[in-house]
Amino acid sequence: MxxxxxxxxxxxxxxxxxxxxxxxxxxxxxxxxxxxxxxxxxxxxxxxxxxxxxxPTHEEWFTAIRFLTDTGQMCTDWRQEYILLSDVLGVSMLVDAINHRRPSGATPNTILGPFYVANAPEYRNGANICLDGKGEPMVVEGRVADINGNPIPDAKLEVWQTNDDGFYDVQQKGIQPDSNLRGVFTSDTEGRYWFKSVKPRHYPIPSDGPVGKLLAAIGRHPNRAAHLHFIVTAPGFDPVITHIFTPDCPYLPEDAVFGVKRELIAEFNKIDDPEAGERVGVLSPFWSVSWDFTLATSSKPTRAIP
Amino acid sequence: MxxxxxxxxxxxxxxxxxxxxxxxxxxxxxxxxxxxxxxxxxxxxxxxxxxxxxxPTHEEWFTAIRFLTDTGQMCTDWRQEYILLSDVLGVSMLVDAINHRRPSGATPNTILGPFYVANAPEYRNGANICLDGKGEPMVVEGRVADINGNPIPDAKLEVWQTNDDGFYDVQQKGIQPDSNLRGVFTSDTEGRYWFKSVKPRHYPIPSDGPVGKLLAAIGRHPNRAAHLHFIVTAPGFDPVITHIFTPDCPYLPEDAVFGVKRELIAEFNKIDDPEAGERVGVLSPFWSVSWDFTLATSSKPTRAIP
Structure with a gap:
């Protein structure tokens, strides 16, 4: 010795x-x-x-080893179970929050999610991104402005959402039309944008893998609260990756990936007025949503550790 | 809102x-x-x-996601990269320590490692477990006793180790003889055991996967300090899964999986005496190792949380 x-x-x-x-x-x-x-x-x-x-007992440690292994082995080119794990444990939202501390009044970020697709079709304001004609008609309009209220013209607004069955186009290739419920709009000289669509639905995150089993074991459901995704960009401003949420979704206080922020819950007003519908080109009744985006000037994120 | x-x-x-x-x-x-x-x-x-x-930046978070994914995908029926990760981060040793808090004087545990094989050949005391004749001859002898020093007869001692090239038999099937350098011995009426073998060599843990890349990136080598593995069991006593280490291995203070405990470093005495070698049936010079095992009576591990 x-x-x-x-x-x-x-x-x-x-x-x-x-x-x-x-x-x-x-x-x-x-x-x-x-x-x-x-x-x-x-x-x-x-x-x-x-x-x-x-x-942990040795058996508990080995259960953790198996869970981590299975989570890695569930990943494929089109399924990222570790991002899902990060999402359901609130880590993705935390990393997003750390990297997007914005001045008060600016539209907050939330997570990008796995269904963003680059190069979505560009539309003129007023176009309808719902190509399958399913769901409750919705008109969204609003304004992109800086934190002092000055309009931001020529801002790009990328929007994507589920159809009325709770699926994104990329989840139902061959069933939904290509690029259904996604598009890129440009704000006008007054910073205004407007488009037509259908009211989004809640939907479950993939729950057939280790993460879904974990959620079930701790008594959590896999549902995301109904939302529209947006990425809003304009030169000189901090890009905003965000959602707007419907106020009546039962999963609002228990979104599976913690994506809901109180400031991102919109008003959805039901309009039962055929003349109003005719003016905007939708059947009545329809949902009317007014939502403004407030962009902060671009800067390095304020992180304590550079 | x-x-x-x-x-x-x-x-x-x-x-x-x-x-x-x-x-x-x-x-x-x-x-x-x-x-x-x-x-x-x-x-x-x-x-x-x-x-x-x-x-973390978003890029750093994604690097972590990729690392966790790759570590899961490296696992096969015969390779457990997550256990390797647990080992090199000291977690395996910590879980072992938590589950094997023994009374002072009892032989401490260390990790089992991936090369244990059940049903190794049973030998009489004095047998030579080195079947390929390679390496420096070694004689190991000692006593199994309780914490009061009373001998424990009929204790089973399972031993396994690398050959002189730093590989276990199961890593070189077809190259080494089956069950080379592993065997089961039984203590005699005085608690004594003795066997012949060769001095073990240091060896690297598998370093061609994500864990090996991580070790390289943080400037750590993959080598384990040279050791013999033991499992010592006797009815009524807490089984001991442990190693004994050679005192002259350069990797002793930096074992890749933190398996070394000061109390497990043995003396290896080089005997250059042909008559002494003849008495124990090995060529001179040879290594002489004396090692006693002290078993605690079996009890539930003292964990704060049952």
């Missing part, structure tokens, strides 16, 4: 339950990338703290 | 950077399994604390 005096106890390189995270982190090379060292040391510190608080 | 007075702010179900972990954990059902609720709430708390301390 080595002499007990051959090393100062506090600097022992050997594993020790009390100093476990410290022993692991001391092993990293001084020459490694400084940011990676920082990230790993924080992860190891919290991971060990969690294990010490949980005190 | 919903009325701001419609919910008490402190109980808001909506995502909020400051209360993020609380909002996520409040979503679990009261009816879910109590232990799972506890485990998940601790994991979410520490995960969110780590994200808040790290403040």
């Amino acid at each position: 080595q002499s007990a005096t051959s090393a100062v106890p506090s600097a022992s390189p050997y594993f020790d339950e009390a100093r476990s995270a410290e022993v692991v982190n001391a092993r990293m090379s001084e020459d490694a990338d400084a940011r990676l060292r920082q990230v790993m040391s924080v992860l190891v510190k919290h991971l060990h703290a969690a294990v010490k608080e949980i005190e | 919903q009325s701001a007075t419609s919910a008490v702010p402190s109980a808001s179900p909506y995502f909020d950077e400051a209360r993020s972990a609380e909002v996520v954990n409040a979503r679990m059902s009261e009816d879910a399994d109590a232990r799972l609720r506890q485990v998940m709430s601790v994991l979410v708390k520490h995960l969110h604390a780590a994200v808040k301390e790290i403040e």
